Amino acid sequence: MSGGYRFARLQLVCLRGPLVFRAQCEVCEEMGPRAESGDAAMMWVVFHWEDQLDHTAFRELSSTPFRAEPRS
Numbered sequence: 001m002s003g004g005y006r007f008a009r010l011q012l013v014c015l016r017g018p019l020v021f022r023a024q025c026e027v028c029e030e031m032g033p034r035a036e037s038g039d040a041a042m043m044w045v046v047f048h049w050e051d052q053l054d055h056t057a058f059r060e061l062s063s064t065p066f067r068a069e070p071r072s
């Protein structure tokens with residue numbers, strides 16, 4: 001990755017902040033809480049599955065912090 005994305009009026013710059021992880025149920029689209037690691041995020045899957053035994057498909061989501069800067 002180049003470290004940023006350029007658009008007509010702004011540039012998105014990748015920050016050095018920590019990744020944020022979440023888990024999402026593919027059946028009902030409910031999302032677990034934010035976590036500092038993928039393993040911690042996936043713990044929510046265990047609790048969700050125990051409540052909804054027919055929900056067996058999940059997704060791990062991770063996000064990177066960006067800052068918007070005006071282009072010169």
